Amino acid sequence: MNQIKVNNDVENGTYTIEEIFVNLKNAEILLKIFETRENLDDVFENICVIVNESTHYMHVQNDDASIVIGKNHLKNSEKKILYLDIVHELVHVKQQRQGLDLYDKSYSYVDRPTEIEAYAIAVEEARRLGMSDNEIFDYLHVEWISHDEHKRLASRVGVLI
Numbered sequence: 083m084n085q086i087k088v089n090n091d092v093e094n095g096t097y098t099i100e101e102i103f104v105n106l107k108n109a110e111i112l113l114k115i116f117e118t119r120e121n122l123d124d125v126f127e128n129i130c131v132i133v134n135e136s137t138h139y140m141h142v143q144n145d146d147a148s149i150v151i152g153k154n155h156l157k158n159s160e161k162k163i164l165y166l167d168i169v170h171e172l173v174h175v176k177q178q179r180q181g182l183d184l185y186d187k188s189y190s191y192v193d194r195p196t197e198i199e200a201y202a203i204a205v206e207e208a209r210r211l212g213m214s215d216n217e218i219f220d221y222l223h224v225e226w227i228s229h230d231e232h233k234r235l236a237s238r239v240g241v242l243i
Contacts, residue, residue, distance in 0.1 A: 088164050090156045097131045102151070103168055111169055111207045115176055129175055139224075140167045142174035144184050149175065162211065166204045166221060173200035192227055192235040202239045219243045 087104040099106060106112070107126050116122040130148050137152035149171050156164065174184050177196050184196050191197060201222065208218045218241050223232050236243060 086161075086165060088156075088161050090164070092133055092153075092156070094134050094153060095132075097133065099126050099129060099131055099149070099168075102131050102133070102156070103165075106165075106168065109169070111203065111210075112172060115169075115173055115203060121176075125172070125175055125179075140171050142171050142178055142184060144178060147175045147178040162213075163221065166208055169207050170200045170204040173203050190231065192231045192238070197235075198238050201235065205239045205241060215241050215243060 085105045085108065089102050089104060092102065107122065112122055113119070116125060132148055132150045133153050133156060134150065135153050137150045137155070139155050140149060140151045142149055149168070155167075159167075174196060177199070178184055182196055186194055186196070189195070204221075205218055208221060213221070219232075219236050222236050222239070222241065227235065233243070
């Protein structure tokens, strides 16, 4: 992660992944996600990053797999958090390209298979970075889920508190 630079002083607009996350393509976890260098290259060549004011964190658009990042999140969040978030979102890019519905409303957020897979990969990478389960538990907290859902999500991705 040390060789990855986050270009967080950008205006609203559309960018390549590498323009925002410089050297991200070299992160080993991405080859695990996309399985081949060709798949990884294709994602980095064809998926855009949209920076805007209205998004709070990051998400992937279900229709074209564009990654949307809130300007405030990009500008003010820790590099480690942004890195884990982009890893999480790149799992969603892979899922969208496989034809999965990223926002399947028949599941709650913490029970949605696409979220569990994306968080599990982010947790694996957080552990590789040396984060403790307490730090990872904090990372897993998002304000749109309840305390019980937060604990359930942590349990589903192997974070024990």
